[in-house]
Amino acid sequence: MPPQKVVNPGKLSRRMRVRFVGLATWAVVVLLALVLGAINFFNTYRAKREIHAVLDAISDNDGVLPSNIRFGENSVLDAEPEQLFQTRYFSISYNADGSIESLRMDHIAAVTEEKALEYGEMIRTGTKDSGIIRRDHAYYAYRKTAASDGKTLIVVLDSTRTFSSLQIVQSASLSFGLLCTALYVAILTVLSGRVVAPFIRNMENQRQFITNAGHELKTPLAIISANTEVIEMMNGKTEWTDSIHAQVKRLSGLVGDLIFLAKIGEQQDIVLTEVDFSGAAAEAAAAFGPLAAREEKKLSAEIAPDVTVMAEEQSLRELLNILLDNAVKYCDDGGDILLRLFRRKKKRGAVLEVSNPYADGGHTDYSRFFERFYRGDASHSSEKQGYGIGLSMAQELVKQFDGNISASYRGGRIYFTVSL
Template identity: 40%
Template sequence: MVLVTLTGSIVGVSYYRAKQQVNNVLIILLQNNGKINSQINTQNVRKRFGPTFNQESLYQYRYFSVSFNSKGKQVALDNSHIVSVPRETIASLGYQVFKSGQQSGTVQSEVSSYAYKTQKKNGRTTIVFLDQSVIMESTNNIMKIGLILGITSLILFTLILIAISKRVIRPIVLADKRQREFVTNAGHELKTPLSIIKANNELQEMITGQTEWTISNEQQVDRLTKLINNLISLARLEEQQRLNLSVIEASEILEHATNSFKSVVAQENKKLKINISPSLRINAEENSFLELCNVLLDNANKYCDDGGAVSVAWIPDKKLKKVTLMVGNTYAKGKNINYSKFFERFYRNDKSRNSAKKGFGIGLSMAASIVDAFNGKIGVSYQKETIFFRATFKLIR
């Protein structure tokens, strides 16, 4: 972007300045009856060309002029400042411009390209032509050099980046890999002492019976076990470069997941609204898609208002190119929440999501990773006191 901007700026500024120079010379010619001579207003010229103006430089330009009366008859022709264009060609070019009625522009002849400008004064139309090839030639050379240098630099820098990029980002890649491996290995190591603690707690209950402390120990062990399992699942999902995707019957899997949540939702006096279009298939992995459905359903049920409703929809678009899994739950206090952070790992908003709710802020991060692995898109929105999570996939016919 830097190279393109730099090269484009050089080319653009060079072209603009060349056109401005042509325009200024034509204006000066019209102000001096189509001629550049010793009678020219030096002060006026200096305003147009700037303080670096040199009067001698005005005589480098090649130009000619033609005048017509109100009836279109040629009344004057001046070719004293150009030798490469015959009078017949000058007359023809002048008549061509006069008939077109254009005030300014460019005409092409066999010899060169000429910029022109028209002036009407006292019933007489004067057209001055300027050979812009000399001005544009130097500009074109600058533009060509700029483009060549820009393309050469782009190729050179690209080759350098290709050569060193792997070496530069290798520490970051290794650190990320070691972090995921650490989570997986630590998770497996933690499972052993947790199993021992749980077994000892059960043995204590057999000897002394259940107490407030043994019940609390069991709950915390189960909580830690679930957290470790979630972390391991997320780490494994990220370690896999690519899932083995295949065409799956997504509608059937979603129906199975939804049916398993019916009793859970009913026990908490909530309503479950289902709208699943049958026989819709996507390119995914069965177990991971089932995990996605369970995560979204569990999240919706967990944070749904008491006596509220959980909704599940699986509907294709009108063109039958994409299908959207939409899971929502009523949440009256969810108006002023930053939903963009919901997919961040371990994110929990205590103001909007009660900390008494069980969870670790990992589920939605897992859902986002799964959807990304399926080449889909996931998002969240809040409408009419309801939170909606939408996962969109390409529909396979």
């Protein structure tokens, strides 16, 4: 028994809810990321600005924090005056030959003299004039200043408390953002059913209307056709009766297509089985070959052997017929239609590609090709028979197979690509 998979189109409501919740959540995540990111950026910028201000003040005062340094609203240092006595730092002054002129350690206790000299030598021989040294869980900001007489002053500021505060704020922001996102998703999931319910109800009403209207139209069309045949029996065939038959045939095809579209949405269970895609594609190409030849167009096929997909066989054949019929209709006069079927690279499944030359396709909006009743020619001329729902039917069929279909234009050719 071939492998089977059941697809339930009745899950449309669930899919719409998932899509709605996903898009809304993405919007909230982006908003939270921007707001919380801006807050953390501002805090980090302000903290680093204060650190550099303190280092500048100490460097400009020969390695000692001046007692008259200003704090408060009119100062870069937005802190309390008590911070003057809480600032932990040390400074080292080097002579031009690299010997130590002075070492001031009276404003720091967490760093030994040995460590201070190690840090100082590393900074003096380094290429950067300022930066951050991280040791274990401590952070030290430094500033190297060279004097005109060749002396070098190095100031190292203990910034552990500042960076620890920044990390706490960042961690709290992340936790807050995740909590808000989780609550938002939970609330939105509960309410999403009410949000999408009107859309689902409207779609169901549309499908029911199309089905009912289609069945109602079949009767008058049958009567028109029968009456026309009676007229032909009485008066013989004329161009007018032939025109009536042609239009009845077109309308009957349209009604059938509309009912087909509606039934796709109404079906509750579709059983997908393993189908010989290569065989179905070869049969479709053979059937449409003579039709293309009558219109002086060439149909060729490149079909990989033994390609199978999970699908419903009759619907898969209908998909092939729609794409080939569309290609024959819109292929440029004397053009060549190419059907290609091949396996995906490094993935299970198959890719079907139907292409044809289309000179007028350079400025076409291909994103709309699968809309119902959309026609590429704005005039909707009847030169090419059709109502613009064939590709919409193809898209609905591909969805039932959990696949994707797309249209593109390259090198003067239009390509319809189906991935299953």
